Amino acid sequence: MKVAIVGAAGRMGSRLIHAVLEAEELELTGATERPGHPQIGMDAGLVAGAGELGILISDDLAATMVNADVLIDFTFPDVTLKNLHVCAELGKRVVSGSTGFTPEQRAEVEKYAEEVPVVLAPNMSVGVNACFKLLKEAAKILGDGFDVEVVELHHNKKKDSPSGTAVRMGEVVAEALGRDYNRVANYHREGLCGERTKEEIGMQTVRGGDIVGEHTVYFIGMGERIEISHRAMSRDMFARGAARACQWLNGKEPGLYDMQDVLGLK
Secondary structure: OOEEEEEEOOHHHHHHHHHHHOOOEEEEEEOOOOOOOOOOOEEHHHHOOOOOOEOOEEEOHHHHHHHHHHHHEOOOOOHHHHHHHHHHHHOOEEEEEOOOOOHHHHHHHHHHHOOOOEEEEOOOOOHHHHHHHHHHHHHHHHHHEEEEEEOOOEEEOOOOOOOOHHHHHHHEEEEHHOOOOHHHHHOOOOOOOOOOOOOOOOEEEEOOOOOOOOEEEEEEEEEEEEEEEEOOOHHHHHHHHHHHHHHOOOOOOOEEEOOHHHHHOO
């Protein structure tokens, strides 16, 4: 599988380059950045600290994708939608770790996935996806007798809040308990806000320093508390997950998939 990476000069882009180079059955053939980026025209391998690869960073995604089978996209929703449009027109697969989609943007992703295979996942870590599975089982076992709170921590440059991973954790618990996440999620507590309802799922956010990503879901009962946590030590695990998703997409029919599909957890 020939792979192109968008945002190749960024922190995540450099880790993706390393992950693709290390993965079996994958070949890096293209790298792009936004128009006007200072590293346009530079060797992607040198920028990523992976040695010279002979692959120059381009600002032309369509031209780059001509020689690629799949695009890895860790950007922002509006950029991802533009990239999906290009890939759909060319019949190219997409692996995206972008987060923060509105319901309307999510619907657009689903439309593009009718034309090409798309893996869209808020978190591509194997460990986080194992946590999703554990959360589902814990919620079913504990039922309505435990209050649920989700706390996430990220670096001070992260633009969306709460994280896509935290939202997905809340959704998994809500689905297991037969609740509508959009109705029970509570993002704000301030002043005399009243007692906590039994159904609500609290969503708390911390931003600071260089935290790669930490997520904890608390199931809080009378006299006991269960915590399911995941701490990311580096971005490499996300990059390896994206490479694994690229391998898995080979031969897949158009459709919208996630890492639970990739890992066989459904």
